[in-house]
Amino acid sequence: MKFGVTMFPTDDAIAPADLGREAEARGYESLFFPEHSHIPVSRLSPWPGGADLPEEYKHTHDPFVALSQVAAVTERLRIGTGVCLVVQRDPITTAKEVASLDRLSGGRFLFGIGAGWNREEMADHGTDPRTRMALLSERVEAMKAIWTQDEASYHGKFVDFGPMWSWPKPVQRPHPPVLVGGSGPNVFDRVLAVGDEWMPIRMPDPKEVARQVAQLQARARDAGRGPVPVTLFAASRDPATLEALVECGVTRAVLPLRPVSRDELLPTLDRDVGLLERFAS
Secondary structure, eight states, X not given: OEEEEEOOOBTTSSOHHHHHXXXXXXXXXXXXXXXXXXXXXXXXXXXXXXXXXXXXXXXXXXXXXXXXXXXXXXXXXXXXXXXXXXXXXXXXXXXXXXXXXXXXXXXXXXXXXXXXXXHHHHHHTTOOGGGHHHHHHHHHHHHHHHHHOSSEEEEOSSOEEEEEOOOOOOSSSSSSOXXXXXXXXXXXXXXXXXXXXXXXXXXXXXXXXXXXXXXXXXXXXXXTOOOOOBEEETOOOOHHHHHXXXXXXXXXXXXXXXXXXXXXXXXXXXXXXXXXXXXXX
16 A cells, blocks of 8 residues: 655645655655635535634645645655645646646646535635536546647536647646545546546545445446546554555555644654555555
8 A cells, every 4th residue: 555645735834845855755655735725704614524624724825836846856756636626726727737747747746636515615716516516527527638639629518618729748648647536425426437546535434445445446347447546535544444444455545744844743754654664565
């Protein structure tokens, strides 16, 4: 199993470039940054993680800007969004950002995507929360067309554009892996329709992880696909749980980090190296 880390890259935490250097030096395979463009003060949408929204949600850098810093100071570390809120982004601009970052990093980008939970945030971007899943699928399909076609065009209900030229194209072919985030009842439909991997978040029960991974792989076989890689986001550090994740076929465990200073964070990275040595492959 591969091991990554994730942290909100905030304006008062360790700098993204420093975190990338330190993670790569310790043998971590990947680094993921989440995204929130802003947090509406109204706060009507409940945060899935509990009652009180952590302060870092209000202070995070743009993930593509932060990851570009990481790419510039690392050589092997894979860099990813966890997740990019594509329902709040222009697909043409986002396709350009993904392709540029993948090329400038030498083909190390992992495109984690999701539809988000904050309905007020979506609405500020002109997105109707009721149709965000269909919008997500169309925007990903449109970006794939831009990445893979010399004269790309796309005609859907929510995304519509005629033939265009857009370079650079990504280094990875046909495009960077699309990791579909979420654990809802229809997530496997989206994974199999537009994704290359599945990225659920915070699933503490390894038996439930095993059940869902088996269900996903069965559906993939029925669809004529090979095994679908699984990245468990915000994974547990419990050794017994990690052992169970290896056994059920989880491909990558992404360990959460608090957005704190460099001196506060490095002991956590050092401590978790033991998990890499025991479980990483």
